[in-house]
Amino acid sequence: MRAHPAATIGGDGRILTGTAAAVAALLGVDPVVVRLGFVVLAVAGGWGVLAYVVCWATFAFAGPAPARRLDERSDTRRDLGFALVVLGLVLEAGLWGWGFNSELVWPVCIVAVGLGAAWRRFGSIEVASLVESAETDARSTALRVIFGGVLAVGGTASLIGLNLSFGDWIRTMLGIVAVLIGVAVIFGPTLRVLTTALVAERRERIRADERSVISSHLHDSVLQTLTLIQKRSADPAEVQSLARRQERELRQWLYGDRDARVGTVRGAFEDMAGEIEDRHRVAVECVVVGDRDLDELSEAVVLAAREALVNAAKFSGESRISLYVEISPGRIEAFVRDRGAGFDQATVAEDRRGIAESIVARMERAGGNASVRSSPGAGTEISLVLPSGEPT
Amino acid sequence: MSERLRVVVVDDHALFRRGVVAEIGDELDVVGEAGSAAEAVEVIGREIPDVVLLDVHLPDGGGHDVIVSVAAAHPDVRFLALSVSDAAADVIGLVRAGARGYVTKSISAPELIDAIRRVADGDAVFSPRLAGFVLDAFSSAGSPVDPALDQLTAREQEVMRLLARGYAYKEIARELSISIKTVESHASAVLRKLQLTSRHELARWANERRII
Helix, strand or coil, rough: CCCCCCCCCCCCCCCCCCCCHHHHHHCCCCCHHHHHHHHHHHHCCHHHHHHHHHHHHHHHHHHCCCCHHHHHHHHHHHHHHHHHHHHHHHHHHHCCCCCCCHHHHHHHHHHHHHHHHHHHHHHHHHHHHHHHHHHHHHHHHHHHHHHHHHHHHHHHHHHHCCCHHHHHHHHHHHHHHHHHHHHHHHHHHHHHHHHHHHHHHHHHHHHHHHHHHHHHHHHHHHHHHHHHHCCCCCCCCHHHHHHHHHHHHHHHHHCCCHHHHCCCCHHHHHHHHHHHHHHHCCCEEEECCCCCECCCHHHHHHHHHHHHHHHHHHHCCCCEEEEEEEEECCCEEEEECCCCCCCHHCCCCCCHHHHHHHHHHHHHHCCCCCEECCCCCCCEECCCCCCCCCCC | CCCCCCCECCCCCCHHHHHHHHHHHHEEEEEEEEEHHHHEEEEEEEEHHCCCEEECCCCCHHHHHHHHHHHHHCCCCCEEECCCCEHHHHHHHHHCCCCCCCEECCCCHHHHHHHHHHHHCCCEEEEEHHHHHHHHHHHHCCCCCCCHHHHCCHHHHHHHHHHHCCCCHHHHHHHHHCCCHHHHHHHHHHHHHHHHHHHHHHHHHHHHCEEE
8 A cells, every 4th residue: 555645744844743744735735724723623632632643653654755745735625624624523522521532532533544544545546546446446345335334334323322412413413514524625626636537547548449459450451461562562463462452451441340241141242252352363343232131042142143253253354343233122133244355155165154054053043043145345244133032 | 635624633642643643644634733622722723624533531621621612613613533432421422512423543544534524524423333322322211302303213223223233334325225425414313313312311321331
């Protein structure tokens, strides 16, 4: 447990041991007010002496720490609060005559210990570590609450056990209220400052987390790709392919909601188009209209479109292929088009016909159909229609 | 060609500007360049070009602001949006502000020159992506407030679908057995609807789906 920065004696402004000055600095009130308080309490039954000794012992054992600057320790509001605390204590003491009262000493001491613990909690620990403990140390918080509760109940019970008359009861209550108001005035601003600092700290941390996520993403993706591009600069096709893949990934990361795309027809088509771009070093201009959940039938359209794209990438001689998909309720249409070599459908080579046939067969199994339109020099378009798909 | 078109290129990346100028400089006169919205407004006001190639994203406000500040004083200056962004909300914002078309930065040089000429002639230029975006936006459910503006005609839809499939205007004309002029007038009509429609689905759609 570290000491509060100001909870040290022998610093500036000492008259006797410097205890009053230390208390004043700690609470942020004028030392004169603190000294007056000690004196008044000492006269009112010797409490001031007890308090002085306790404070001195506390600070003496707390060890040295940098003293608070003089210009920030005085505050009229805090002076007023301190005066109210003293007034309350005097009222209590007046009730019990001028002298030590063993029955009262212990309840008051318990309250003092509780307040001291609270002050050390808020005053002595840096905000950052306080935030840490507020988030991670739920068990110690629970312990503190239980401890405080026991103290409060015990103190109240011991006061009730004193068998007070009605007048005494009212005066006791007044005293307690005065003390509480004083404490609130003293600690209120501190608590507010702490809360504000806590919120600011949390926001700053969230921002830092975001920054680190972004930088690590950029490092894993863009920087790696840029390095690769430099190494492979002799191979334009490879460089193009790398740049295209990186662009797609970055675009998806920036604008696309990855999770929302999983399991949808749109997502399946876009992923498939990306895979073809990588594998066959072509640009696939993929435009999808509408969307619905992916099922077995719609997956068949994706696979058929994939074969059509592979076909175009291998045979058209074009580096750009258009893929247009329209998903409407009860119907999926896909068009794969290139402006490449094209072919005469009557005299097509055996292997090429095989691909076209496998596309047609796949679509027919799913309950749809496929048609190929091509002529030499005019490019090729393969149309896929799945009419019976269920609407979402 | 007797008169070469005068073009201003607005993009915050100098490297990209240089690339574009090199690609189109043989065919068109690049009379000015700008790297920010403020610079663009100044250069356009001074040069009064035929066409402005406008990046969607600029450091101080974006292409939208440029169109808004120039359009009132120079209604004859036409804008062609050029972007890698593909965020639907950005593109729709630019088209609604008055851009005559939208193409992606990966467009080839001859296509870009063709698009600039088309825009200079007052036609609309749709990339396949923009066409897909239009179809998606106008087909989303919801009853139209003004059917004349909030819906596409069957023919307009057909034209948009062919554009999304990668067809050029010439190919669309052949496919639908209509003249190129008719294709162009359909495209312009769609662009006008896109700019004038008040249907809230459009805005909502653009926000929900950030990718065209």
